[in-house]
Amino acid sequence: MKRSGKELKYQFDLNPLLKRLEELKVKRVGLVLPEGLKIYADYISSELKKHGYEVIVSGNFNYGACDVPSFEFEEECDCLVNFGHASLPIESSIPMIFIEVDFVFPYMELLKDNIDSIKKEGKKVGLVSTVNYVRELPKVKEYLESEGFEVVIGKGDIRVKYPGQILGCDFSSASKVSDKVDFFIFVGEGRFHPLGVAISTEKKVFAFDCDGIYSLNDYRDKILKERFGAIFRAKDSKKFGLIVSSKKGQKRMALAKILKRKIEDSGFIADIILMDEVSPDKIYGFDYDSYVICACPRIGIDDAKRYKKPLLTPKELEIVLDGKEDYFMDEIDQNDF
Ligand code: SF4
Structure with missing residues (x-):
């Protein structure tokens, strides 16, 4: 199907969405799309408008189902529709509808x-x-x-x-x-x-x-080398910033509080820093020696090179403080919230 010269290469079936909207008896719909699908916002919006819905499109980045901006939309919309992700067990102030998008495996x-x-x-x-x-x-x-x-x-x-x-x-x-x-x-x-x-x-x-x-062996070895480099650089840190994202599914506040106590018990300074989007410019003005990412685990690894100070995952902090040698991937646990 083509529209405005844009090939719809993903499989969008809007019928389940229309059915769900009808069941919910809503009128105003908020659309949340990850970067790769934003190009289809106008198409999806026009389809919804044909069926009588009012639409507001989120302009923010959306990284996953963890990112439910319901509080930003609750005044203007009766529900939120997130495309491209499967639902996560997260509370929302207005109904969330997740529309999964299938990609064809080309390999x-x-x-x-x-x-x-x-x-x-x-x-x-x-x-x-x-x-x-x-x-x-x-x-x-x-x-x-x-x-x-x-x-x-x-x-x-x-x-x-x-x-x-x-x-x-x-x-x-x-x-x-x-x-x-x-x-x-x-x-x-x-x-x-x-x-x-x-x-x-x-x-x-x-x-x-x-x-x-x-x-993945070579890439894994390269990344582990980089991670142990960051851990080594963080070993002299006296002041730690624990970054918590306010995005609902990334707000690992309980974990941050445990880590804060642990850092303080080790004789160092720790503060919890709360922000929505985690980015280098937001921490530029601070003077902490290292940062621990109590948000999306990808940030500490994918984005580490964009930051001047060492960026650690919670598991890496344990290596810094306790001298543990085994490396564990950071994963979100329900107890982190
Ligand atoms: S926390 Fe990160 S990895 Fe997990 S769903 Fe959200 S964006 Fe994806």
Whole structure:
């Protein structure tokens, strides 16, 4: 389907949304889209307007279902519609509707071309994916089984909706079945999610890019080297800033309070700094020696190079304070809130 020269390459079925809006008997709809889908805001809005709804589009960045801006919209809208993410167990002051968007897994041919080298890694394979590709897992499973693999798709904790689904802050679908598999295949795009699986399970993980299929081992080693560099730099810190995001699903205030006490018990200074979007310019004026990210776990790793001072995850802080040697990936736990 084309509109205004824009190819709709994702699969949007707006009928379930229209049905849900009708059930809710709402009139004013807030639209929340991640960056990659913002280009479709005008299309979705025009479809909703055709059905008599008033629409307000959020201009803020949206990174996940953790980011529910209900308090910003509750005056103007009767409900919020978030595209591209699966729901998380988060309270909202107005109804939230999550419309998942399926991407087509474009790497099946690459998988087939590389099947002989993958077979060298073992017989038991775990499949993991993000929500946008999770419905492709049965197809990949069927193919791998036809090639003689034993395929395991794990069910994660309450923060993930589908078997095999992982989030950048939750790798439980992988870690729960890690001892049953020889290696993992990540069905999706990007490197952070398979990196998280590689670090949290210590198993070999294969992922895809335009050039082919690759193991995450080299990237994992590079990132771990960088992380231990940040940990080393933070070792002389006397003043720690604990950054908490006010985004509902990232507001790990309980965790920040525990860490604050721990830092103070170690004889150092700690303050909790609350902000919405976490960015380098917001902490530029502060004079803390290191920062601990009690928000989205991706920030401390993905964005670390944008910050002058060491940025640590809560798990990395434990290495700094307690001298622990094992590295654990930061994941969000319901007790963090
Ligand atoms: S906290 Fe980060 S990784 Fe988790 S859902 Fe939100 S944006 Fe994604």
